[in-house]
Amino acid sequence: MRKPKDLLFEISRPGRRGYSLSDCDVPEKSLDSILPLALQRSEFPCLPELSEGEVIRHYTELSTRNYGVDTGFYPLGSCTMKYNPKVNEEAAAIPGFASLHPCQPENTAEGGLELLYGLEQALKAITGMDRFTLQPAAGAHGELTGLMIIQAYHRNRGDIKRNKVLIPLSAHGTNPATVSMAGYEVVQVPCDERGLVDLEALKEVVDGTVAALMLTNPSTLGLFEEDISAMAGVVHEAGGLLYYDGANMNAIMGYTRPGDMGFDVVHLNMHKTFSTPHGGGGPGSGPVGVKQRLVPYLPVPLVDKKNGQYCFNYDLPESIGKVHSFYGNFGVLVKAYTYIKMMGAEGLKQASGDAVLNANYLMHKLKRRYQLPYDRVCKHEFVLSARAEKKKGAGAGDIAKALLDRGFHPPTVYFPLILEEALMIEPTETETRETLDKFATAMVAIADDIDNDPEKVAHGPYKTVVGRLDEVRAARSPVLCWKKNE
Amino acid sequence: MGGKHYLPLTEEDRNEMLSVIGAGSVDDLFADIPADLRFKGNLELEPAMSELEVLKHLQQMADKNRHFQNCISFMGAGIYDHYIPSLVSHVTGRSEFYTAYTPYQPEVSQGTLQTIFEYQTMICQLTGMDVANASMYDGGTALTEGAIMGCGATRRSRVLVSRSVSPFYRAVMRNYFNSRGLIMDEIPLRDGCTDREALLNMIDENVAAVALQQPNFFGMVENMNGLANIIHERKALFLVSVDPISLGLLQTPAEYGADIVAGEGQCLGIPASFGGPALGILAAREKYVRQMPGRIAGETVDSEGNRGFALTLQTREQHIRREKAASNICSNEALLALAASVYLSAMGPQGVREVAEQCLQKTSYAREKITAINGFELVFPGIYFKEFAVKLPVSPEDANLHLLKKNILGGVDISQFYPELDQTMLFAVTEKRTREEIDILVGELEELK
Numbered sequence: 001m002r003k004p005k006d007l008l009f010e011i012s013r014p015g016r017r018g019y020s021l022s023d024c025d026v027p028e029k030s031l032d033s034i035l036p037l038a039l040q041r042s043e044f045p046c047l048p049e050l051s052e053g054e055v056i057r058h059y060t061e062l063s064t065r066n067y068g069v070d071t072g073f074y075p076l077g078s079c080t081m082k083y084n085p086k087v088n089e090e091a092a093a094i095p096g097f098a099s100l101h102p103c104q105p106e107n108t109a110e111g112g113l114e115l116l117y118g119l120e121q122a123l124k125a126i127t128g129m130d131r132f133t134l135q136p137a138a139g140a141h142g143e144l145t146g147l148m149i150i151q152a153y154h155r156n157r158g159d160i161k162r163n164k165v166l167i168p169l170s171a172h173g174t175n176p177a178t179v180s181m182a183g184y185e186v187v188q189v190p191c192d193e194r195g196l197v198d199l200e201a202l203k204e205v206v207d208g209t210v211a212a213l214m215l216t217n218p219s220t221l222g223l224f225e226e227d228i229s230a231m232a233g234v235v236h237e238a239g240g241l242l243y244y245d246g247a248n249m250n251a252i253m254g255y256t257r258p259g260d261m262g263f264d265v266v267h268l269n270m271h272k273t274f275s276t277p278h279g280g281g282g283p284g285s286g287p288v289g290v291k292q293r294l295v296p297y298l299p300v301p302l303v304d305k306k307n308g309q310y311c312f313n314y315d316l317p318e319s320i321g322k323v324h325s326f327y328g329n330f331g332v333l334v335k336a337y338t339y340i341k342m343m344g345a346e347g348l349k350q351a352s353g354d355a356v357l358n359a360n361y362l363m364h365k366l367k368r369r370y371q372l373p374y375d376r377v378c379k380h381e382f383v384l385s386a387r388a389e390k391k392k393g394a395g396a397g398d399i400a401k402a403l404l405d406r407g408f409h410p411p412t413v414y415f416p417l418i419l420e421e422a423l424m425i426e427p428t429e430t431e432t433r434e435t436l437d438k439f440a441t442a443m444v445a446i447a448d449d450i451d452n453d454p455e456k457v458a459h460g461p462y463k464t465v466v467g468r469l470d471e472v473r474a475a476r477s478p479v480l481c482w483k484k485n486e
Numbered sequence: 487m488g489g490k491h492y493l494p495l496t497e498e499d500r501n502e503m504l505s506v507i508g509a510g511s512v513d514d515l516f517a518d519i520p521a522d523l524r525f526k527g528n529l530e531l532e533p534a535m536s537e538l539e540v541l542k543h544l545q546q547m548a549d550k551n552r553h554f555q556n557c558i559s560f561m562g563a564g565i566y567d568h569y570i571p572s573l574v575s576h577v578t579g580r581s582e583f584y585t586a587y588t589p590y591q592p593e594v595s596q597g598t599l600q601t602i603f604e605y606q607t608m609i610c611q612l613t614g615m616d617v618a619n620a621s622m623y624d625g626g627t628a629l630t631e632g633a634i635m636g637c638g639a640t641r642r643s644r645v646l647v648s649r650s651v652s653p654f655y656r657a658v659m660r661n662y663f664n665s666r667g668l669i670m671d672e673i674p675l676r677d678g679c680t681d682r683e684a685l686l687n688m689i690d691e692n693v694a695a696v697a698l699q700q701p702n703f704f705g706m707v708e709n710m711n712g713l714a715n716i717i718h719e720r721k722a723l724f725l726v727s728v729d730p731i732s733l734g735l736l737q738t739p740a741e742y743g744a745d746i747v748a749g750e751g752q753c754l755g756i757p758a759s760f761g762g763p764a765l766g767i768l769a770a771r772e773k774y775v776r777q778m779p780g781r782i783a784g785e786t787v788d789s790e791g792n793r794g795f796a797l798t799l800q801t802r803e804q805h806i807r808r809e810k811a812a813s814n815i816c817s818n819e820a821l822l823a824l825a826a827s828v829y830l831s832a833m834g835p836q837g838v839r840e841v842a843e844q845c846l847q848k849t850s851y852a853r854e855k856i857t858a859i860n861g862f863e864l865v866f867p868g869i870y871f872k873e874f875a876v877k878l879p880v881s882p883e884d885a886n887l888h889l890l891k892k893n894i895l896g897g898v899d900i901s902q903f904y905p906e907l908d909q910t911m912l913f914a915v916t917e918k919r920t921r922e923e924i925d926i927l928v929g930e931l932e933e934l935k
Contacts, residue, residue, distance in 0.1 A: 002792055005596070008604050008831055018832035019571060024844045025921040026851035031843065034850045035869060039707055041737050044835040045611040052573055055831045059577040059601070066597030068585030076587055083492055084585050087537050092759070093575075095555040096548025102761030103563050103898040104552065105886055111550035112760050125530040137623035137762060138817035140804070148665045177804035177814035183666040186809040224518045255516050256523045271817065275492075277581075279821030280598040281588040281620065281781065283763035299661075321661035325564060325626035325654040325750075326761025338544065342489035344534025353512040354495050360515055361503040377515055404594050409587075415805070432494045433503060459789065464593040467788035471592070474786035474798040478775070480617045481607035 003465045005065065008058060009482050012048040018055050046484060065465050066280070067409050073435050075362075077381045077412035077424025078172065078220055080250045080272035082355075085342065088276060088335035097334050102326035106311055113310035116303045116327065119337045120287075126340075126348065127246075127266050128259020129289030133298045135328040139247060142267030142286025143178040143214070145299060148320045149265060149290060150212050150241050151182060152297040156318060159239065162211035166235075168197045170220045170416040172247060184211060191418060195221045195374035199230055206238045216245040217261065218252070218379035220416040220424065222359065232262025241265065241294075249273040250428070251356055251380035254349025264291050270329075274336035285332035299323050354429035355380045358436060362427050365440040369447050373419055381426035385419050389447065393454025396421040399446055401460040401468060406442040489534060552895060554758065558923045559895040560852075562873045562914025563703070564625055564652055564750055565758050568731065568841065569918050570829070574755040577828045584821055588781070592796040593788075598820065599795035602783035605827040612733040612830075612838075613747045614740025615769035620781040621819040622766025625750025626658035629697060629727045631779045631813055632748040632768055633659060636695030636723040637668055638777040638812065644669040644692045648680040650702035651727060653903035659697075678866025678875070679708045682716075689720050695746070699727040700736065703900075704866060704912065705849070705873030707736065714743025723774075730754055730767060730826075732871050734838035735846065746770045755829030756822050765822040776802060779813030844917035845872035848924065852915045855928045861935040865910055873914040875900060875907070880934050882911045892930050 031040075050058070068074075074081035092098065100112050120132045136142035147165065154162050165179040168189045176186045187205055192198040197215070206213075213235045217225045225231070232242050244263035250273040258266045270276045270285035278284070290298060300319045301312035343351065356379050363382040367375065370384040386396040394402075400410030400423075412424040427436055449457050461468065495503075500512065509515055516524070535543065553559075559567040578584060582597060589595030589602075602620045609618035622628035633645045645663070647656055649672050656672070663670040673688060673696075674681045680698055689696065696717045701707050710726075717724045723745040731753045739747045751765030752758065770778055776799070784798030804811040830838065853874045857864045861879030878885050882899035889896040897911035904910070915924065 002788075002790065004792060005600065007600070007607075009607065012834075017834055017836060018573075019834070019837040021569070021837065021840055021844070021917065022920070024847050024917075026848050026924070028847050029850060031846075034846055035707065035735065035871075038711070039709075039737055039869065040735060041733065042741065044839065045608075045733065047608055047611055047833070047835045047838065048831050049834045049836075050831060052571075052832060055828065056573055056576070058831070059828060060580070062597040062600055063577075063580040063582040064597070065595075065600070066582040066586050067591075067594035068582045070581035070585045074587065079587055081587060084581075085489070085492055087540065089579070089584075090541065091544050093757075094544060094548045096545075096551040096553055098757040098759050099554035099567075100551055100760040101554070101559060101561040101567070101758050101895065102565055103561055104895060105883070105890075108552040108890065108895070109760070111547035114547050114550070115544075122531055128525075137627070137819075138815070140814045140816045141623060141627075144662075144665075144814060148661065151665055173803075173805035173808050173811070174814050174816050176809035177807070177811040180809045180811070181662075181666065181814045226518055226520060229520065229523065252519075254525060254529050256519050256525050260525065261523055277584045277821075278587045278817070279584050279819075280586045280595075280601075280824065281820030282818040283623075283821060284817035320665075322626070322654070322657040323661060324762065325624050325652070325658060325764070329623075329762040330760035331757070331763050334544070338540055339489065340531065341535050341540045341543065342537065343492075344489070345529040345531045347489045347493075347534050348529065348531070350490070350493060353515075354493055354500075356515045357495070357500060357503055357507075357512050360507050360509070364507050377509075377518055400591065401593065404591065409594065410591060430492055430494065433499045461593050465596055466593055466792050466794035467790050469592045469788050469794045469796045470786045471796050471798070474784040474796045475800070478782075478798055479785035480775070480782055480798075481603070481610045 001463045001465060005061060007482050008048040011054065012050055014049055016049045016051050018050050018052040072407055073431060073439055074409040075411050075425045075427050076409060077426045078247055080426060080428060082275055082428040083430035084275055084277040085339060088338050091338040092331045092334040110310055113303050115334060115337055117305055117310050119333055122340045123268060123287055123289060126253060127289050128257035129266050130292045131295045131298060132287050132289040134287045134333055135299045135324045136286040136288055137324055137329045138282060138284035139267060139269045139286040140174040140178060141323065142288045143174055144181055145288045145323045146243050146265040146267055147178060147182040149294050149297040152320050153294055154211055162209055164210050166205060166210055166213040169418045171216060172220060175214050175245060195223050196225055197231060199227045202231060203234055206234050208238060210238060210240040212241045212243050214243040214245060216248050218248050221374055221383050222378040222381035223374060224379055228261045247272060248380060251352055253352040254345060255352055264294060270332050270336040275339040276332045276335040283329045283332050285329040351429045358427040358429060358431055362425060362436045362440060366443055369444045381424060383419055384423040386421040386423055389450045390421045392450050394450045394457040396423050398458045399423065402446045402457050403442060404461040405463045408439055408442060557893045557895045560897050560913045560915065560927060561895050563898040563912055564654060565761055566753050566914055566916050567918055568753050568916050570755050571832050573832055574825050574828045578821055578825050583824060589797060592794065596794060599783045601824050601827055603795050605823045606783065608827060608830045609767055609769050612730050613769045614738035615747050616772035617775045618769035619778055620783060621823040622768050622780060623819060624762060624764040624766045625727060626655040628748035628766030628768045629655045630659040630662045632725045632746045633695055633697055635746055635774060635777040636725055639723060639774050640694040642692055642694035645695045645697060646671050646673050646688055646693055647697040648673045649675045650680055651697060651699040652703045655727060678704045678706050678868055686716060689722065691720060693720060693722045695723040695725045697725040701729060701732055701871040704875045705870045706866065707869040707871055710742035731842055734842035746774060751826045754826035756825050763819055763822055765819050765826055777812055778802065780815045780818055841917045848919055849874060849915040852913065852924045856931060859932050859935060865907060872916060873912055875910050875912050878909045878911055881909055885911065885934055888934060889930055894927055894930060
C-alpha cells in the first residue's frame with residue numbers, strides 16, 4: 001500500500017507552462033520606465049513549471065491520499081463531521097455571490113445583504129439570542145470576538161477589575177488560548193464525578209474579578225450541564241457574563257437554546273452544526289450572537305432592514321470595531337443559509353434527535369467492550385477511555401491507527417484532557433445504522449487484536465500510503481519547505 | 487420537504503436502535519435537559535424548501551447583485567477581479583480535499599499535508615522568507631497576528647503602523663491590540679507613502695515592530711530601501727503586508743530586509759465572495775518560527791523511512807499549549823491555500839510575472855488616460871502597481887451611480903478612510919481588463935466633468 005509521491009517542484013521542467021493569458025493590449029512602455037530596476041526582484045521565484053494536465057494529475061493523485069466525509073465515516077469528536085450537502089457548494093458558486101466585491105455600493109449588493117440578514121434571523125431563532133455578527137471567520141475567531149464584546153461591556157461600565165475568565169477543565173484548547181489572546185487570565189474549574197462542572201467549586205472561584213465563564217453545553221464529554229441555570233445565577237450575581245461555545249450545538253437544535261439557558265454571548269460553528277465543509281482545516285465561520293445589553297458592542301457593520309431595504313449599519317459608537325477585513329466568510333455563510341433553508345425547523349430538530357440517537361446507540365454497543373467512564377445518557381458524542389488497552393500495550397493513538405487500516409477515520413484521541421487515553425466519538429446524524437454497526441464491529445475486533453498481539457497494533461497502520469509518521473523528528477529538525485538541490 | 491434526505495435513519499431504524507439502548511423515544515434521550523429549559527414548539531424558521539426551490543430562491547437573491555460577471559469592475563482595495571484559471575475550482579472541488587478535516591491523522595491526510603507543504607514553499611519563494619504557515623483568516627488578521635508575533639519575539643508592546651496600510655487591516659489590528667493591552671500608533675503619510683522622518687521620530691526602544699504595506703493602500707510602490715536598518719537599529723522587527731501577485735515583479739521582502747511578511751492571497755485564484763473566505767498569508771524568517779501562529783506542515787519519514795508530511799511544531803498551538811499558545815487560531819483557510827497553490831502551480835514563475843506586468847502596464851495606461859481628463863487629478867505622484875487614487879470633480883457616489891448605468895463597477899470611495907482626501911476614488915486595473923474596457927471607463931468619466 002505504500003506509495004511515494006513527488007513534490008510539484010520535483011516534477012517541474014523549465015519552459016513548461018500551465019496557463020493561458022490574453023496578450024497585453026494597451027500600448028506597452030518599457031518596464032524599467034514604469035518600475036525602476038531597483039524596485040524589481042533580482043530573480044524569478046522558484047515556482048513549479050508544469051503543463052495544465054500535469055498540475056491536474058498531481059492534485060488528483062494527492063486527493064487520493066486524503067480521507068474526507070465523502071470517503072467514509074469520520075466520527076471525530078467535537079468536530080461534527082456530518083455530510084456536506086452538494087447544493088451548498090452550488091449555492092456559494094452562484095456568480096451573484098461568488099463575484100461580489102465587498103466595497104460595492106450597498107444598492108448593488110442587495111442580495112448579499114438580504115442573505116446575511118436572513119441568516120441572522122435564523123440563527124437568532126435557533127439560539128434564542130437577540131443579535132448576531134457574522135464576521136468571525138472561525139470558531140476560535142468567534143470566541144475572541146465574544147470575549148472582546150464582554151471586555152468592552154465591562155470596561156464601558158467602568159468595571160475594570162475583572163481580569164479572569166473561568167473555563168472548565170474539559171474545554172476545547174481554543175478557549176484558554178482565546179482568553180490569553182484577549183489579555184485575560186485563565187482560571188480552571190474542575191469537574192465532579194458526574195463529568196459535569198463542579199458547581200460548588202465554581203461558587204468558590206466566582207468573585208468580582210471574573211469577567212466571564214466560558215462553557216460548552218453539552219460539554220466535550222457529550223454530557224448536558226444540568227446545573228446550567230444555577231451556574232448562570234452564580235456568575236451573573238457576581239457581575240460576570242456567560243459565554244457559550246457552540247461547538248456542540250448540533251446536539252440540541254430545537255430541544256433547548258443557549259439564550260434560554262442564561263448565556264449572554266454565543267458562537268456557532270457553521271462548519272460543524274450547519275453542514276459547511278471543513279476544507280482540510282478551513283474555511284470555517286463562527287457567527288457570534290448576544291443578548292440585548294451587549295448589542296452596542298458588536299463589530300461593525302451590522303445588517304439592518306429599513307423600509308424594506310437592507311443596509312449596513314456602522315452607527316454603533318460603542319462597537320469593538322472590526323475582527324475581519326470585510327464581512328467574514330460570506331461564501332461559507334451562503335452554504336449555512338442554504339442548509340437551514342433546506343432543513344427548516346422540523347429538519348433541524350430531527351438532525352439533533354438523530355445525532356443524539358446515533359451517539360447513544362454507538363455508545364451502548366461500545367461500552368460492552370471499552371471502558372465508558374461516564375455511563376449516562378449522552379448527547380451528540382461520548383468519550384471512551386482506552387486505559388485498559390494501553391496497559392496491554394496499545395492505547396488510544398494506536399487504536400486510531402488500527403481504525404485507519406479498517407477504512408475508518410478515527411475519533412478524536414487524547415481529548416478531553418480530563419480523561420486518560422480518551423477516544424471521543426461523534427457519529428453525527430448523517431450516518432446509517434449499518435455504518436455504526438460496522439464501526440462497532442471494527443472497534444471490537446481491534447480490542448481483540450490488542451488482547452492477542454498488542455505489539456502489532458502499536459505499530460500500525462499497515463494499509464495506508466505511508467506508515468506511522470515520525471512526528472517527533474518533524475518537530476525536532478523541522479523541514480518546513482522544499483529547497484532546491486536537496 | 488427539504489433536507490430530510492440528508493438523514494438516513496428510517497422509523498424502523500429509530501425504533502430498533504431505541505430498543506437496543508433501552509429508551510422509549512428519542513425525546514427520552516433529552517431527559518437530562520431540565521424541563522424549564524426545554525424548548526417548546528417549533529423554531530421560528532421559514533418552511534423547509536426542496537433543492538430546486540432553494541436554488542431558485544438563492545438565484546433570485548443573487549440576481550439583485552451587480553458583480554464581476556455582469557459588470558466591468560475597477561474595484562480593488564484588497565480584493566481584486568483577477569483571472570481564475572478553470573483548473574482551480576476543479577481541484578478545490580474534489581471532495582477528498584474539501585470534506586476533510588484538519589490533517590491530525592497524517593497517514594490518511596498526506597494529500598492535504600503535502601499541499602500545505604508545497605504552499606508553504608511557494609509562499610517562501612515569493613516572499614524570500616524561510617517559513618510560512620498554512621494560512622490565516624485574511625489579510626487583516628494575518629497582519630495583526632504578524633504584529634503580535636513581533637511583540638512576542640521582542641517582548642515589547644508597541645507597534646507602529648503606516649497610515650498607508652489598508653484601513654481595513656488597521657481597524658482589525660486596533661481592535662485586537664485594544665483588547666490585549668498592546669499599543670498601536672500610526673505613522674503619518676507623506677505624498678501617499680510612509681513618512682520616513684516621522685517614523686524616525688516615533689521609533690524607540692519600546693517599539694516591537696514597524697508595519698508597512700507594499701504596494702500600499704493607494705497602489706503605490708514604496709521605497710523600502712534603508713528602512714530595515716532604521717528599524718533593526720532599534721532592535722524592532724520589520725513587518726510588511728504584501729500583494730503576492732506583485733511579487734512576480736517587485737523586490738522581495740527579504741531583499742529589503744523584512745522579518746515578517748503578511749498578505750492577502752485572494753488574488754491567487756480565489757473568488758471575491760463579498761470579501762471572504764479569503765486567504766491570510768503569513769511568513770517569516772526562520773528565527774521567529776516559534777512565535778508563529780497557526781498550523782505548519784513539515785517533512786518527516788514514516789516507520790519504513792518513506793518521506794511523508796505531518797503537522798509540526800505544534801507546541802505553539804492551542805490544542806497542545808492552551809493558554810500559552812502563540813494564538814488561538816484553529817480553523818484556518820486551508821482550502822483557499824490549496825486554491826492559491828493550484829493557481830501558482832499553473833501560472834509558474836512566468837505566469838505570475840506576466841500577470842504582474844500586465845497589471846502594471848494596464849494601470850499605467852488607465853492612470854494616464856483618466857488623469858488626462860480635465861478635473862481628474864492623481865492624488866499622489868509616484869510609482870503605481872495595480873491601482874491608483876484619483877480626486878474626482880464629483881462625489882465618488884455620483885460617479886459610481888453614473889458608471890453603473892453602463893455596467894461598470896467603478897472604484898472604491900476612499901474619502902471615508904482619509905478625511906483629508908475628499909472626493910477620492912481608488913481604481914484597480916488587473917490583467918483582466920482590456921484596453922476597450924478601460925477606454926469605456928474613461929469615456930464615461932469624461933461625461934462627469
